[in-house]
Amino acid sequence: MKDGTGKTRRDFLKGCAIGALAMGAGRYAFADGKVNPPPAASPRSKVVIARDPSLYANSANPDPARVEKLLDQAMQNFFQSPDPVSPWKKIVHPGEVVGLKVNTIAGHGLSTHPVLIAAICERLQQAGIKAGNIVVWDRTEDELDRAGYTLSTNSNRVRYVGTDGKQVGYDDTEFVAGGTKTRLSSLLTRTCDCMINVPILKNHEMAGVTLALKNMYGVNDNPNKFHANNCSPGVADLNLLPPIRSKFRFIVADAMTSCFAGGPMYKPQYAWKYNGLMVATDPVAIDYTASQIIEKKRTERGLNTLAQAGMPANYIAVAADAQHRLGTNNPARIDLVEV
Amino acid sequence: MTHSSRNRALLLPALSWLALAVALGIMLLLCFACQRPTASASSLFPDSAEAPGWSKAPEVRTFSADKLSDYIDGDAEKYLKAGVRSTSTADYKFRDKLQATADVYTFSSPDGAKAILESEPAMDAQTPALGDAARLFAQSLTFRKGPYLVRIVAYQDSPELAPALLKLGQAIGKKLPR
Numbered sequence: 001m002k003d004g005t006g007k008t009r010r011d012f013l014k015g016c017a018i019g020a021l022a023m024g025a026g027r028y029a030f031a032d033g034k035v036n037p038p039p040a041a042s043p044r045s046k047v048v049i050a051r052d053p054s055l056y057a058n059s060a061n062p063d064p065a066r067v068e069k070l071l072d073q074a075m076q077n078f079f080q081s082p083d084p085v086s087p088w089k090k091i092v093h094p095g096e097v098v099g100l101k102v103n104t105i106a107g108h109g110l111s112t113h114p115v116l117i118a119a120i121c122e123r124l125q126q127a128g129i130k131a132g133n134i135v136v137w138d139r140t141e142d143e144l145d146r147a148g149y150t151l152s153t154n155s156n157r158v159r160y161v162g163t164d165g166k167q168v169g170y171d172d173t174e175f176v177a178g179g180t181k182t183r184l185s186s187l188l189t190r191t192c193d194c195m196i197n198v199p200i201l202k203n204h205e206m207a208g209v210t211l212a213l214k215n216m217y218g219v220n221d222n223p224n225k226f227h228a229n230n231c232s233p234g235v236a237d238l239n240l241l242p243p244i245r246s247k248f249r250f251i252v253a254d255a256m257t258s259c260f261a262g263g264p265m266y267k268p269q270y271a272w273k274y275n276g277l278m279v280a281t282d283p284v285a286i287d288y289t290a291s292q293i294i295e296k297k298r299t300e301r302g303l304n305t306l307a308q309a310g311m312p313a314n315y316i317a318v319a320a321d322a323q324h325r326l327g328t329n330n331p332a333r334i335d336l337v338e339v
Numbered sequence: 340m341t342h343s344s345r346n347r348a349l350l351l352p353a354l355s356w357l358a359l360a361v362a363l364g365i366m367l368l369l370c371f372a373c374q375r376p377t378a379s380a381s382s383l384f385p386d387s388a389e390a391p392g393w394s395k396a397p398e399v400r401t402f403s404a405d406k407l408s409d410y411i412d413g414d415a416e417k418y419l420k421a422g423v424r425s426t427s428t429a430d431y432k433f434r435d436k437l438q439a440t441a442d443v444y445t446f447s448s449p450d451g452a453k454a455i456l457e458s459e460p461a462m463d464a465q466t467p468a469l470g471d472a473a474r475l476f477a478q479s480l481t482f483r484k485g486p487y488l489v490r491i492v493a494y495q496d497s498p499e500l501a502p503a504l505l506k507l508g509q510a511i512g513k514k515l516p517r
Contacts, residue, residue, distance in 0.1 A: 060494075060495050071399075105411075105412045107494075108494060109494050133439070198372065205415055205417060206413040206416055206417075217412070223408070223412070224408040227413050227416050231413065263414075264411075264412050265411050265412070267459075267479060268478035268479050268493065269464070269476040270462075303460055305391075
C-alpha cells in the first residue's frame with residue numbers, strides 16, 4: 001500500500017528501524033542520522049530561551065517581525081551560526097518532506113501561534129525545502145482551524161492538515177507503548193520524512209507541564225489511554241516508539257503566551273505572556289526547563305507547587321530514567337542559555 | 340376438573356401477567372417523572388435577542404462523557420471523576436469584534452459542578468450574584484447552577500468585556516433548567 005508520497009509500509013518500517021538504530025539513547029536526531037549531541041561524546045544538553053519583552057507591543061497578537069527575529073536569535077545561538085538559514089540546513093535536507101507538529105487543542109487562545117509557524121516555514125524554504133514539502137499538522141482539522149490555521153492540501157503550498165482529514169488517518173500498524181496498544185498518525189509514519197516538534201508551553205492539570213514530550217499525545221489515536229497516574233509513565237512510553245524517536249529532529253517551543261494553572265485548555269485568568277521561544281534537541285531537558293518556568297510563575301502568583309497541587313510532572317524524570325533514556329532532567333547537565 | 344375451576348386456572352396466570360405489566364408501567368412512569376429535566380443542547384445558548392450585543396455562531400457542539408477528551412484533552416479526567424454527563428459548546432462574538440466560547444458542562448449532581456469550580460484557583464476573581472456561585476475575571480466567567488457548570492472564555496481583552504460576559508452568563512443561566 002502506498003500513500004500520497006509513494007511510500008510503502010515496508011519503506012516505513014525500514015525507516016523506523018534505521019532511525020531507531022541511529023538514535024541510540026536520548027535526544028532527537030539530525031538529518032544525517034547522527035544523534036546530536038552524541039550521548040557518549042557529549043553528555044550535556046543545550047536549551048536556548050530567547051525572549052523579547054516587546055513581542056506583543058500593545059497588540060493581542062505577537063508582532064510577526066519580532067517573532068522572526070526571536071526565532072533567528074534562538075536558532076543562531078543554539079547552532080552558533082552567523083546567519084539565520086544555516087541552522088535549518090543542519091536539521092533538514094532538500095527533498096525531504098518536513099512535518100511541523102503543532103499543538104492546537106486549546107483554540108487560538110493557547111495554541112502554537114500561526115505567526116511562528118509562518119516564520120519557520122520561511123526559513124525552511126530558504127534552506128531548500130519546497131513549500132509543498134512542508135506539512136503543518138495536528139490531530140484534527142477542526143482544532144487547526146480554531147487555532148487560526150487555514151487548511152490546505154495544495155501540494156504547491158505549505159500544507160495544513162489534520163490526521164482526521166481526507167486520505168490521512170492513523171496507520172494500520174499497531175504499536176505497544178508501556179503495555180497499551182496504540183496507532184500513530186500516518187502523517188508521521190508515512191507522509192513525512194522528518195518532524196520538527198512545535199509545542200506550546202502550558203500547565204497541564206494532570207501532567208503538570210506540557211511541552212515537547214506531551215505534544216506526542218496529538219500523534220496517536222488514543223491519548224486518553226495514557227493519562228493515568230499524572231500521565232506517567234504514559235508520556236515517556238509513548239515517546240519511546242520508534243517512529244517518534246526516529247523522525248523528530250528538533251524542538252521549537254512557543255512560549256510567547258503560556259499558562260501557569262488550569263491547563264491545557266485556555267483560561268485567560270491563568271495565562272501570562274512569557275514572550276519567549278525555546279529551542280533544543282533534548283525533549284527531556286526542554287521539558288525540565290519548562291517545568292521550572294511554570295513552577296516559578298506559580299510561586300510568584302502564590303500558588304502551590306505542581307506536586308502540592310496534585311499534578312507532579314513525574315513523567316519528566318521517568319523519560320530520563322534508565323528504561324527510557326530520552327534525554328536528561330539533570331540541571332547540571334543542561335546548558336541553559338537565555339538570550 | 341369442573342368448568343369454573345378450569346376457567347379460574349386459566350385466568351390466574353393471565354391476571355399475574357397483567358399485574359406485572361401494570362407494576363412495570365408504574366415503575367417506568369415513576370422513573371420518568373423523577374428524571375431531572377433536560378434541555379436540548381442548542382436551547383442552552385441564548386441568541387442576540389436574549390443576550391444583547393452577543394451573536395451566537397450557528398453550530399453547537401456536544402460531547403458525551405466518553406468523548407470529552409476530544410474537546411478538552413487531559414482536563415477531561417477531572418470532569419469525569421466529578422460525574423460529567425455531557426458538554427455543549429458554542430462560539431459567540433460581542434459586537435462583532437470580541438470572540439468568546441461558552442461551555443455548558445452537565446453533571447450527574449450539583450456536587451460535580453461545585454467540585455470543578457472549587458478546584459480552580461480563585462485568584463483575584465469577582466463573585467457576582469449568578470447561579471449558585473460565580474467567578475468573574477477580566478476575560479472569563481465561570482458559574483454553577485444546580486448540576487450545570489458554565490464557562491465563558493473570551494479571546495481578546497476590552498474594558499467592556501467583563502460586564503458583557505456577565506450579561507451573557509445571566510442569559511445562559513436563565514435557560515438552564517432547575
